Amino acid sequence: MKASTLRIGHRYRPARLAAGYDAIVIGSGMGGLTTAALLSKLDWKVCVLEQHYTAGGYTHSYERNGYEWDVGVHYIGDVGTRTRTRRMFDFLTDGKLEWAPMDEEYDRFYVGDKIFNARAGKQEFRDNLVHQFPDEGKAIDAYMEMLSQVSGALSTFGMGRALKPWQRSLAAPYLKWKTPDFMFRKTYDVLSELTDNQDLIAVICGQWGDMGLPPKQSAFMVHAMIARHYLYGGFYPVGGSWKIADYIIPKIQKAGGEVFTYARVKGILIADGKVSGVEMEDGHQIDCACVVSSAGVENTFNRLLAGSVVASHGYAAAMNNVRPSIGHLGVYIGLQGTAEELGLPKTNFWIYPTNDYDGALERFLRDKDAPFPVVYISFPSAKDPDYLNRHPGTATIEIVAPAPYEWFEKWGGTTWGKRGDGYDDFKEGLTDRLMEQLYDKLPQLRGRVDYCELSTPLSTEWFSAYGRGELYGLDHTPERLQQEWLTPRTRIPGLWLTGQDVLTCGVTGAMMAGMLTTMAMVGVRKMTPVMKEIYG
Ligand SMILES: Cc1cc2nc3c(=O)[nH]c(=O)nc-3n(C[C@H](O)[C@H](O)[C@H](O)COP(=O)(O)OP(=O)(O)OC[C@H]3O[C@@H](n4cnc5c(N)ncnc54)[C@H](O)[C@@H]3O)c2cc1C
Incomplete structure (x- = not known):
């Protein structure tokens, strides 16, 4: 198995840190990078700390065995014309990021034995x-x-x-x-x-x-x-989802900042009731009176801050009103032959056993052998007009399905790739079931698969640091959206939140959260010229 080579960001070493950062951002997902890039535009020197080996959070891509997959971007909407979303992407990526439209029928729904679509x-x-x-x-x-x-x-x-x-x-x-x-x-x-x-x-x-x-x-x-x-x-970022972060990072560097990888923050430091910096996993401390956490609310309040600080500001009680979203399985498939040769569409497939989505999910959570309540299939190499320049003669497919963290909990704490036979057998059974869903819809692919691997909620925990392998941060219940404390500004002076938990999930949701966080940090007056530049 050839390992991934697709890595962006600068590897963290204490000696590589500059002196006197204006802000530290924990996490290099879309929320963190947007905040860092906007602050950089205002001449802030920002240090982004990312625990993974590459930057981008859920927008990162990885390569293995000559194939490349995105992990958390299958399609993005609202970017086909000069919308507000598109203008923000253009600003962040200096207009370099291009978008490829999917088929007019961008989503196809298989509901029981009926087929519907979205146009x-x-x-x-x-x-x-x-x-x-x-x-x-x-x-x-x-x-x-x-x-x-x-x-x-x-x-x-x-x-x-x-x-x-x-x-x-x-x-x-x-x-x-x-x-x-x-x-x-x-x-x-x-x-x-x-x-x-x-x-x-x-x-x-x-x-x-x-x-x-x-x-x-x-x-x-x-x-x-x-x-x-x-x-x-639906639209797909030309060159793959990793290009999003790749184009944003120079904006942060231009103002003297940096995006560090392999940089796991162990804790947010508080002195005299205010933020004073962060402690890294290697014990090194970075002083800074301004810390933005884009690592998710669960990580921020349950792992990065001392329990006493969390409780004294009322966050321990507040956290009872929200819960992590469900985990997921991801099948990453490589095929010899191009998308065109294999007949892969630029349409996402959503496969449902019945029109009672809630009932199907309930049954599945009770019984892992019950039909998957939803199986999503995406064809990234078909969507990306640049894919064949990078990986000639090949194609990729991804399958996503929900799976609770609890099913995998007994293997928690083991090392990725070395979790033992029981885990591998369990994964194999799940993979076979998901592959059958693919072959059912595209039978011509049987016998054409060259490479296939399955990620589980433990993979999400390992690579993306979501402690319960959650797919979308906090669950999007009506209660969560009415939590007054889920805002960029926290009750702890110097600590700010951004990313999908502040607004909603989605690359655009996290990006807009980054914009709101910056606005809350610097104030409307300072943000106005930047907004004018973005929106005209
Ligand atoms: C399978 C899947 C498919 C998806 N498909 C789509 C899609 O098609 N379209 C769409 O718009 N959205 C999609 N999403 C959702 C979207 O990717 C996310 O909502 C969004 O990217 C989240 O951005 P974020 O910045 O909030 O968080 P993240 O991207 O998760 O970034 C948080 C970062 O914080 C880092 N971190 C955590 N703890 C620490 C620590 N202690 N120290 C340092 N770093 C830390 C993590 O490693 C991570 O990189 C998908 C998500 C998944 C999982």
Whole structure:
């Protein structure tokens, strides 16, 4: 097995640190890098510390045996025209990152024995839904209207997060007025008031895997955010998802900062009630009065801060209101032959055993032999027009399915690649089941697979430092989204939060969290010229 060579960032050594950083950022995912790049634009010298061997967090890619896979980016929406999302990506990557559109049919849903799809374009999406459900035009139009209303409400929600507590109290009536009641209700409850057609609800919720919670548990706000995000289709970063971080890092270096890899932070240091720096796993301490944690709320409050500090600021109690999202399995597949030769589409497949998504998940969590509640299949080499320049004559496929951390817990603490036969056998059984799902949809691939490996929640813990192998940080329940303390500003002076737990999961969610965190840190006045440069 040839190891991965695709590594970006600068390897950490205490001697390589500069003196006098203006801020330390823990974690080099999209949230951390966005914050660091925006601060760098304002001439802050920022030190980004990443525990993994490469930078990018869930946007990193890895290579093995001549193939390359992304680990947490399968498609991104809202970047086909000069949208706010696209402008932010352009700014962060100096316009270097290009986007390749997926097929017009970007998502295909196999629900039991029926097949539905999502089409790119607001009108096309609506018309296509009506075409698939001719008796449901009224419900579909009401749903589309709700998506439009959510647009403004999402911006209000985001801005509310950047306010100081007293400002938020003052703005509370306005924030409430701008927030439709359905935002914080369960997705299924909202949709079942529009229609009782369970297939239609299933198709509308066909992307529930993009946030990790099925419709009877998830907040409608996040459902709507994802649906809107992909309304104009899916796009893939040309050159692979690792290019995102690769293009951002020079912006941080230009202002004297650096992105260090193999740099695991052991703890956030507090002196006289304020942040005073971080302690690295090797014992080295880096002094800095400003620390931004993009390592996730679970890591920040349950692992990086002393228990007494967490309790005294009320975070121990607050953490009871949120919970980590479910873990996942990832099958990384390499094939000889190009995507075109093998007939691989630029469409994601979502495979469901039934239109009762919640019931299927419940059964699976009770019984691991029950059908997978959702199997997602992505074809990255087909989506990336540059893939064949890097890996000629080959193709890749990825399969993702949920799996709870508890199933793997007994192997916790063992070393990656050396977890023993029991673990390998368990993985083999899961891999076979997931591969059968692929062959069922694309039988021409049987016998064409050259390389295949399975990641589990323990791999996520090992490489991405999510302690319960969680897929999307905190679960996107209505309760989580109403936690007033989940904001960039913490109650501990000098400590800031960013990344997917501050707003929502998704590369864009983490990026926008980075923007809000920077805004909260430096204030609107200093941010205004930067925002003007980004948005014109
Ligand atoms: C399988 C999968 C598929 C996905 N598909 C998509 C998709 O198609 N489109 C999309 O938009 N989103 C997708 N997502 C979600 C998206 O990738 C994430 O929501 C987003 O990238 C999270 O960014 P972040 O910066 O908040 O966190 P992360 O990217 O997780 O970054 C956090 C970083 O902190 C580091 N860290 C943690 N603890 C420490 C420590 N003590 N010291 C130093 N470093 C530390 C971690 O190593 C990690 O690199 C997917 C996620 C997964 C897992």
